[in-house]
Amino acid sequence: MKSIFILGIIIVGLVISCSGCTSNNSTQISESTGIPVSEVPNLAYDVSKSTGTIKSIQFKGVNLTMNQCLYIFAKGIVMINNGEKGNIPIKTIQKADNPSGTVNTAKIAKNEYVDMADRTYKWMDQNNKVPNYIGVYEGGTNDLSPEMLLRTFVKVLTEYKSSGKLPESVTVP
Structure with a gap:
């Protein structure tokens, strides 16, 4: 009887400590809820x-364009x-109206690619389209094309996925 009581306590303890465990393994993504930032490295890896x-990708039930x-x-x-x-x-x-870019290879420091990411998403928030290019060191310079920028961000995020921290620099392509 005592062992059944102890087993019952253990089971109740496991149920309480694991409440919500299944929801962590099946993160829901939809157009209405958006994508959790924790899933962004997994999307980049895909x-x-x-x-x-590629023009689009299927990720956890949502079709996403490269834009x-x-x-x-x-x-x-x-x-x-x-x-x-x-x-x-x-x-x-x-899509960008007239995509262009002059840089084919570069080593970009963390502070620079974070700044580029910040300028990119803010510009896209204002204009609802991809910028024609993005400057590495300053705005207004047509350094990276949208495709090269996408590749750069994918490299940053896949390294983050494997190491758990943003890289100090990234080499593109």
């Missing part, structure tokens, strides 16, 4: 596995850098 130019991914990655990097939690909205983002 994008990194794709070869060539939306660029916004999510930019905002995600800033939120991770600031230690913020929460969801990033899944917005409708139009």
